[in-house]
Amino acid sequence: MTAVPARDRLVRAAASLFRRKGYDGVGLAEILAVSGLPKGSLYHHFPGGKSELARAATLSAGGVVEELVNDAFADAADFREGAVRTCRAIIGLAVQPDGVLACPVMSVLQAASDEPELRRVAKTVMSGWSACLAGHADRLGVNDARGVGEHLLALLQGAWILALAEQNGAPLERLATRLAAGEGARVFS
Amino acid sequence: MTAVPARDRLVRAAASLFRRKGYDGVGLAEILAVSGLPKGSLYHHFPGGKSELARAATLSAGGVVEELVNDAFADAADFREGAVRTCRAIIGLAVQPDGVLACPVMSVLQAASDEPELRRVAKTVMSGWSACLAGHADRLGVNDARGVGEHLLALLQGAWILALAEQNGAPLERLATRLAAGEGARVFS
DNA sequence: CAATGTCTAGACCGAACGGTCTAGCTATAG
């Protein structure tokens, strides 16, 4: 039947809803409705309530994205190829049938202003992504790998925001094209 | 006395609070407390309530940022110089005494999922910024001005997100440094 | 069998939410 454990169903429902409406835009009732569980289950698995669930969802989503980045770079000949593949993979993550969804970290970032633990988790996941990209840059012989990793992360996050605002994956597609454009990959002419 | 008209005080308070906690994270009570006005005033100036106020705040903030960009590019010798100045100006906007605040558009972007009009305004403002940067790129003789404008906007938004997650302006500072680095301004080596 | 620990189920609570509505203050117009 429900092969997926209750805890996982909660994490997935929360992550999905947060990405659509943001942490403060989603009520417990909605999370429970989507996961098909009663309130008692939520507070059994997450005694810390909504905040603890959000932390788990953010960490989980962070891992998913990092895996996706590693896959994109796994068989990349150089950093640029990995970057393009990563960008295309993120398009698949962002663009869903019912619209463009936000980055999971961004979706909890503002609510974190009065939730220090959630803030810490968001920062950790984001730093992890930066380090992950920097690691691939270094491995592939890029100079100033840390700077380049951060630069690419900023580009991806920024294009994701533009796509979110437009509710259209095009900004991410165009970024992929620009990244792929080879030697012309300078920021400016 | 209160030289600032009531309507403006509402818009400013709302914009400031939204940037700190996001649209859904701020209650009317808080906006009214900051602006020092009763509920009646809000619904007199904004019959559409919170949503209409958010639209006004987003539009207003959009104008402020666009002016700031135009100032940054006003006496720039080339596009790179304008980009660096813009980035530094945004640091001033993002980094406040009580922490790093979000981009005003981003702060309402997620709540816009069930507020079509707010979504439209957010998209309009963001497109305006992109067009503004593209205009300066074109004026300064950059090839593919639209693409470069969008690219810079993505970089700025992305670095802003990183700064928000870290609660530290460093990612924006490093972007400015990278942009200023001249010929090395390629995305990758 | 009984006892125990895990998890589901949902009624219930006080607080905060966005929004409505009436009353009254103030200033300009006639």
Next chain:
DNA sequence: CTATAGCTAGACCGTTCGGTCTAGACATTG
């Protein structure tokens, strides 16, 4: 003066919020 329009003031409403708590289902263990 009175009349009227613009705005302030805040009580009040129904709804939804996150969170607590008791009851019971169910499987495991002795």
